[in-house]
Each structure stands twice: as structure tokens, then as C-alpha cells.
Amino acid sequence: MSQYKAAVVGLGQIGLTYDFDPKRESPSAHVSAYQLNSCIELVAATDIRIDQGQALHKIAPAVPFYQSMEELLKNHSVDIISVCTPPAHHLSAIQYILQNTDTRIIFCEKPLVSSVDEANLLKQQLKKGNCRLIPNLSRRWNSGMQRVKTHIAKGQYGELQKIHVKYTRGINNTGSHLFDLLHWWGGKISEVQALKKIKTSADYDSDPSYTFAFLIDKNILGFAEAFDDEQYYLFEIDLYFSNGKIEIRNSGDDVLYYQVGEHHLYTGFKSLYLERFENQLLSESNLGNAVNHLVNILDGLEHPLCTVEHGVYPLYVAEPLIRSFNNHCSKERVRLQ
Incomplete structure (x- = not known):
């Protein structure tokens, strides 16, 4: 089976802490979804809040923690990167990844960007590269x-x-x-x-x-x-x-x-x-299903079920x-x- 490397940017609820809620089916957050997939190695995660590093290590004790995405990407080359920051920071994070890495899939939380103007700018920029941007419209x-x-x-x-x-x-x-x-x-x-x-x-x-x-x-x-x-x-x-x-x-x-x-x-x-x-x-875990789908996309077995056009439509x-x-x-x- 293929082995892909992943990283998570933003360790809030959907990035990490939903899996501390005993009422939620696991995995409900990106960190656990990658940890539980045998085809993926979670190599790093980042959040500006240092306390989130301690929370990360409760679930993934061996995964390096960084306080900036830039530092993470200097130290790791990844196939998939999850963007789980607040929506106001999505566009700048996506732009940085597109301009500075060879990441193959950006898996981004909703809303994909903050406005129609940002959506139009994003669609233009994505035409220039080979990276796939897949929104997490989880249903x-x-x-x-x-x-x-x-x-x-x-x-x-x-x-x-x-x-x-x-x-x-x-x-x-x-x-x-x-x-x-x-x-x-x-x-x-x-x-x-x-x-x-x-x-x-x-x-x-x-x-x-x-x-x-x-x-x-x-x-x-x-x-x-x-x-x-x-x-x-x-x-x-x-x-x-x-x-x-x-x-x-x-x-x-x-x-x-x-x-x-x-x-x-x-x-x-x-x-x-x-x-x-x-x-x-x-x-059944929607995020677990989503990560399986990402693996199948990288393996060339499936086309994306959710595209940028779907992500900006709302x-x-x-x-x-x-x-x-x-x-x-x-x-x-x-x-x-």
C-alpha cells in the first residue's frame, strides 16, 4: 500500500479537540483521522497556541509540534496538508502552501475562504499549479x-x-x-x-x-x-x-x-x-471516509468528490x-x- 505524509495546520476543534469529546465518533478531527489511516503518516502539526502542543501529544505523542506553518514546512515535505485555522486565515495559508511547497492535496475546512472576492482570487491562483484543493464539506x-x-x-x-x-x-x-x-x-x-x-x-x-x-x-x-x-x-x-x-x-x-x-x-x-x-x-466517521478518499485520489483510483467550485459555492x-x-x-x- 502507498504511504503518504500529512500535516495539520490549526489544532482547534476540527483539527484536534473534537476527539476529546466522548459523545463523538472517532475520528472526528483531522489529527486522529490521519493517525488511524494505515496509508498515512502524520509527520507534524502546528498551532499558534503552545498549549495545543500538549493537547496534540495526548493523541499523537511522537508527532512534532510547531507554532508556525512556515517552520513546519521548512522541516517537512508532505503530500497532504489540512488547513483547520479560522476562515479569515485560509486564503493566506493556501497561498503560502501553493507558492512554497510541492504539496499534492490541501484539505481545507469550510468555509473555504471568507468572501466572494477571495473565492475568485483563489480560483485564479489554483489554475497555475498541480496541487488539488479539496474542501471538507463533510456530509x-x-x-x-x-x-x-x-x-x-x-x-x-x-x-x-x-x-x-x-x-x-x-x-x-x-x-x-x-x-x-x-x-x-x-x-x-x-x-x-x-x-x-x-x-x-x-x-x-x-x-x-x-x-x-x-x-x-x-x-x-x-x-x-x-x-x-x-x-x-x-x-x-x-x-x-x-x-x-x-x-x-x-x-x-x-x-x-x-x-x-x-x-x-x-x-x-x-x-x-x-x-x-x-x-x-x-x-461512521465522515472524516475517516474523507481521508480514505484522499488516499484513493493520490493512488489514482478516484476523482475528487468535492471540488473548489463546490467549496466556494456557499x-x-x-x-x-x-x-x-x-x-x-x-x-x-x-x-x-
């Missing part, structure tokens, strides 16, 4: 979400007509996953209208949460309702089809499939009946939402550049 790695995609693509429940969403924690944080899934399953969002701003913990990161309406490809109507996660956490999606329904519950841990049948009360009408229930989908939806709210809840077109 794409989950087999349950992949099955939802397959059922929709095959038209198993007829035409997708309406989408209802309940979410918490920001149009950039949770919104990165939400907009990517809607794009992946339904198509491009063509219009948005912010209706109300809701307080959530993402406000501390200047990431607003809106209740909003949206339109996909001019014919799929959608409504997303934001909730305050200090009361409870929500990520739920209902997909309504001409001949059935798919429900995503408990942050994607459960998926319920409904088919149409004769109504049990009213002659001449139809109703939805539960056909299949899938649960504990998050017992930004093109978030900015018109902000503009809509600031323009007294106007309808705004989503324009992809």
Missing part, C-alpha cells in the same frame, strides 16, 4: 447522504418540488453544509430572500442566521428557518417529491424515506407512508442573503462568477 463523505443523492438522481420518488429546512449557527458555518447539500441534491439556488434574523452562537463570529426563502432552478421552492442553538441544536431537511418524501433528522444521523399510498381516511386521496428508516448514520449564496436582509428583505439573485 459529502457520509454514505447515508450519498444514498439520498442516488435516490434523487434516479427519480425514485418522482420530481423534487419543495424543500423545508431547520438549522442553527450561521449562514457561513452551518450554511456551508446546507447550501452544498441543496446544490448537490437539487441544483443551483437562483434566488434568495431573507425574512428575519435570528440570534445564535454564530453571532460571536459575525456569522448571521436568517430565516429565508429560496428558489432552486426556477421551479423548486424552499424555506429555511433559523433557530437559536442556545435553546437547542437543529439541522433538519425535508425534501418533498411528487411521489414521496425524504426526511433528514438529527443532524443527518437519521434518514426517513416515505412513499405514496392510498389515504387511510379519505377515498380518492393519497398519503405518505414510511417506507424505510436509516439511523446511526453518523456512527459564499455565492450567503452574500445575496446578507444583501437581502440589509435591503429590507428584498429578493436577490444568486450569481455565480
Whole structure:
């Protein structure tokens, strides 16, 4: 089997400390995902906070710790580097790696960059080299979400007509996953209208949460309702089809499939009946699946399931939402550049 070298830049929650949470399935952070993959050697990690070095060595005692990415890359040549810093630092980190290393894959946390302008700049710079930039839109790695995609693509429940969403924690944080899934399953969002701003913990990161309406490809109507996660956490999606329904519950841990049948009360009408229930989908590690996918890309066995275009797409939806709210809840077109 091939042996590849990896490094992690940023040892916050997704970089390292999610795996200290006993409720999370391991691996839930990049360090452990690399440590547990037999095809990868984790050769180094970095964070500006020296205390994170001590935390790193609880999981990976032999892995060298650095307080700067520049120092790490002077001492190590790597095939894969995970960028898990705050989003405001993603672009500068990616640019440095592209300009100063022969790294083959940059595996970057969401949101990929901080603005549409940065997204356009990044896409131009990536045309000049051979390094692959793969965003971690983590639900794409989950087999349950992949099955939802397959059922929709095959038209198993007829035409997708309406989408209802309940979410918490920001149009950039949770919104990165939400907009990517809607794009992946339904198509491009063509219009948005912010209706109300809701307080959530993402406000501390200047990431607003809106209740909003949206339109996909001019014919799929959608409504997303934001909730305050200090009361409870929500990520739920209902997909309504001409001949059935798919429900995503408990942050994607459960998926319920409904088919149409004769109504049990009213002659001449139809109703939805539960056909299949899938649960504990998050017992598989999305990050573990993602790292396996990176290995297969390097081995030439797979093409990237998640691309730069997918990674920047949520930004093109978030900015018109902000503009809509600031323009007294106007309808705004989503324009992809």
C-alpha cells in the first residue's frame, strides 16, 4: 500500500479537540483521522497556541509540534496538508502552501475562504499549479447522504418540488453544509430572500442566521428557518417529491424515506407512508471516509468528490442573503462568477 505524509495546520476543534469529546465518533478531527489511516503518516502539526502542543501529544505523542506553518514546512515535505485555522486565515495559508511547497492535496475546512472576492482570487491562483484543493464539506463523505443523492438522481420518488429546512449557527458555518447539500441534491439556488434574523452562537463570529426563502432552478421552492442553538441544536431537511418524501433528522444521523399510498381516511386521496428508516448514520466517521478518499485520489483510483467550485459555492449564496436582509428583505439573485 502507498504511504503518504500529512500535516495539520490549526489544532482547534476540527483539527484536534473534537476527539476529546466522548459523545463523538472517532475520528472526528483531522489529527486522529490521519493517525488511524494505515496509508498515512502524520509527520507534524502546528498551532499558534503552545498549549495545543500538549493537547496534540495526548493523541499523537511522537508527532512534532510547531507554532508556525512556515517552520513546519521548512522541516517537512508532505503530500497532504489540512488547513483547520479560522476562515479569515485560509486564503493566506493556501497561498503560502501553493507558492512554497510541492504539496499534492490541501484539505481545507469550510468555509473555504471568507468572501466572494477571495473565492475568485483563489480560483485564479489554483489554475497555475498541480496541487488539488479539496474542501471538507463533510456530509459529502457520509454514505447515508450519498444514498439520498442516488435516490434523487434516479427519480425514485418522482420530481423534487419543495424543500423545508431547520438549522442553527450561521449562514457561513452551518450554511456551508446546507447550501452544498441543496446544490448537490437539487441544483443551483437562483434566488434568495431573507425574512428575519435570528440570534445564535454564530453571532460571536459575525456569522448571521436568517430565516429565508429560496428558489432552486426556477421551479423548486424552499424555506429555511433559523433557530437559536442556545435553546437547542437543529439541522433538519425535508425534501418533498411528487411521489414521496425524504426526511433528514438529527443532524443527518437519521434518514426517513416515505412513499405514496392510498389515504387511510379519505377515498380518492393519497398519503405518505414510511417506507424505510436509516439511523446511526453518523456512527461512521465522515472524516475517516474523507481521508480514505484522499488516499484513493493520490493512488489514482478516484476523482475528487468535492471540488473548489463546490467549496466556494456557499459564499455565492450567503452574500445575496446578507444583501437581502440589509435591503429590507428584498429578493436577490444568486450569481455565480
